[in-house]
Amino acid sequence: MKVYTGTDAAADMATVAAAARRAEAAGYDGLHVSETVHDPFLLAMAALQATERIVVRTSVALAFVRSPVAVAYTAWDLSKMSGGRFQLGLGSQIRQNIEQRYAMDWSAPAPRMREYVRVVRAVFATFRSGELVPEVGEHYRFTRMQPYFNPGPDTDTLVPPVYLGGVGRRMCEVAGETADGLITHPTNSDTGYLVDACLPALRTGARSRPLDTFEVVAGLQVITGATDDDVAAERERRRRLFAFLYSTPAYRGALDRHGHPHLQETLADLVRENRWDRLPDTVTDDVLAGLVPTARYDRLAQAIGERVEPLRAHGVSPGVTLALPENPGHDRLVADVVAELQDR
Numbered sequence: 001m002k003v004y005t006g007t008d009a010a011a012d013m014a015t016v017a018a019a020a021r022r023a024e025a026a027g028y029d030g031l032h033v034s035e036t037v038h039d040p041f042l043l044a045m046a047a048l049q050a051t052e053r054i055v056v057r058t059s060v061a062l063a064f065v066r067s068p069v070a071v072a073y074t075a076w077d078l079s080k081m082s083g084g085r086f087q088l089g090l091g092s093q094i095r096q097n098i099e100q101r102y103a104m105d106w107s108a109p110a111p112r113m114r115e116y117v118r119v120v121r122a123v124f125a126t127f128r129s130g131e132l133v134p135e136v137g138e139h140y141r142f143t144r145m146q147p148y149f150n151p152g153p154d155t156d157t158l159v160p161p162v163y164l165g166g167v168g169r170r171m172c173e174v175a176g177e178t179a180d181g182l183i184t185h186p187t188n189s190d191t192g193y194l195v196d197a198c199l200p201a202l203r204t205g206a207r208s209r210p211l212d213t214f215e216v217v218a219g220l221q222v223i224t225g226a227t228d229d230d231v232a233a234e235r236e237r238r239r240r241l242f243a244f245l246y247s248t249p250a251y252r253g254a255l256d257r258h259g260h261p262h263l264q265e266t267l268a269d270l271v272r273e274n275r276w277d278r279l280p281d282t283v284t285d286d287v288l289a290g291l292v293p294t295a296r297y298d299r300l301a302q303a304i305g306e307r308v309e310p311l312r313a314h315g316v317s318p319g320v321t322l323a324l325p326e327n328p329g330h331d332r333l334v335a336d337v338v339a340e341l342q343d344r
Contacts, residue, residue, distance in 0.1 A: 001308070002029040002319040003338045004217060006059065009036040013046040020047035022324055023054060026335040029342070030055030032089070032183075032321060035062055041074050048082040056082070059183050059219075060091030060165035064109070065102040068116045068140060072123035075160045076151065084158030089183055090116070091165035094250075107139065110170035115139050117162055117178040124159050127152040163217070167250070169201045176205030181215035181319075187251035189218040190258070190291060195310050197253075202316070217319035218308045223294040226333055231296055238292065239283050240276060247271040258290045297333040301340035309344065 005028050007019045016033060023031050031054055033043040040058040047056045056078075061071070071088070078086035092109035099106050115137035122135035122142055130153030132145045161180035166172050167188045175182040184198065194216065202211060223238050225231040246255060252264035263282070270278050288294065293303040304320055311318040320341065325334055 001305075001312075001341050001344050002215070002217075002317075003341050004028060004030040004032050004055075004057070004059075004319060004321050005324050006032040006034065006321060007043070009034060010038075011043070012038055013043060016043045017046045017050035019324060020050045020054065020056065022328065022331060024051045026324070026331050027338045027342070028054060028322075029319075030057055030087075032057055032059035034059060035091075041078065044078055044086060045081075048078065048085060051085075053085075055085050055087055057087040057163060058089040059163070060089040062093050062098075062102070063090040063113060063116050064092060064098055064106075065104050068119040069123050069142060072120045072127075073151075075120070076124065076127055076157060079160045080154075080157040084160075086160055087163060088120070088160045089163040089165060092171065110168075110174050112139050113164065113171065114174045114178055117164070117174070120162060121178075126150060127154055127157070128159065129153055163215075167253075169197065172198050172201035173205030176202035176211065176214070177207070177209070178205075180213075181217060183217045184219045185251070186219045186221045187245055187248075187254055189220050189307070190254055191307050191310055192257040193254060194218060194308065195314065196257075199311070199314050199316065211316055213317065215317040215319050216311055217321060218311075219321050220304060220307065221292050222300060222304065222322065223288065223292050224297055224300050226297055226330060228296065231294065235285065235288060235294065239279050239288065242288060242292070243267050243276075243279050243283050244271060254291060258287075260287060263287070297330070297337055300337045301344070304337075304341060305344050 005023050007016050020031050031047050033040050033047060040061045044056045044058055075086060075088045092113055095106045098104050119135045119140045119142045122133045125133040126145050130150060135142045163181040163183055164175040164179045165183045166175055167185050172182060223231060223234050225234050245251060246264060247267040249264060255263045266282055293307060295303040308318040308320055325331060
């Protein structure tokens with residue numbers, strides 16, 4: 001099982017470089033860099049330059065605010081400069097952010113993402129062979145690549161794997177059809193979602209394509225610490241974050257699967273009214289434990305493994321995300337967890 005970590009949403013290039021060095025020292029397989037307040041490709045470059053071994057993956061770069069050809073150029077260059085350690089993670093984002101925050105046009109995300117990935121792969125093939133490999137669809141037309149603009153033929157650069165971030169059935173189907181892996185959202189990474197919702201959609205999209213090399217990375221959140229008191233303190237901190245995340249209607253599926261069909265509406269009301277004092281009675285310890293792996297570091301690998309190892313039994317490679325500790329002094333404890341998960 002491969003283990004990845006991420007960075008703080010507001011991390012700048014210097015912070016990302018430091019986190020990447022910590023992740024590599026702790027034995028992680030890779031680092032996820034998000035798109036929040038900084039450009040994810042610049043962050044990825046900083047992380048790659050700061051390390052020698054780990055994979056660096058955008059998780060996720062927003063596809064529909066960028067040309068797929070421009071993204072392919074950037075991904076190819078990052079793979080080339082890192083010796084093949086860059087991986088391209090793409091996501092769709094919600095309509096309001098696409099239209100209002102990025103001032104771009106919106107269209108149905110799943111069919112558009114299918115075309116987007118096809119164009120990216122066609123550009124990679126064009127760079128590799130040195131000859132145009134056209135790709136034409138409803139949203140994108142890649143039909144021109146003069147030799148002057150083509151960095152190929154280049155058979156030495158490793159073609160960057162493409163991962164998709166997804167929650168809904170249709171995006172999972174697109175991932176099964178076009179991608180090398182799927183990164184799940186923290187609110188939809190429980191065993192029920194992975195096995196009963198995600199896998200069938202991946203198989204539908206894949207059709208006859210084998211998924212034995214396909215990786216599903218469960219974007220887990222965990223509640224952990226070195227001692228029982230540390231775990232209890234982290235549980236209280238996470239209770240507020242949990243309430244904020246699950247107050248969003250799009251993420252109520254996990255609550256329904258775990259027998260809490262009305263909790264999303266309750267949380268939305270509490271967040272709207274700023275009634276955080278009600279959370280301990282609403283987001284109980286049992287609710288948290290059902291959705292978030294909770295254990296001391298010395299028992300955390302088992303708690304995580306129980307969530308994601310069923311994927312292997314269904315013929316798909318499992319991966320997980322595990323945050324670096326806020327206290328760098330605990331990195332050695334996390335390193336033990338990482339090593340145990342990798343050996344499972």
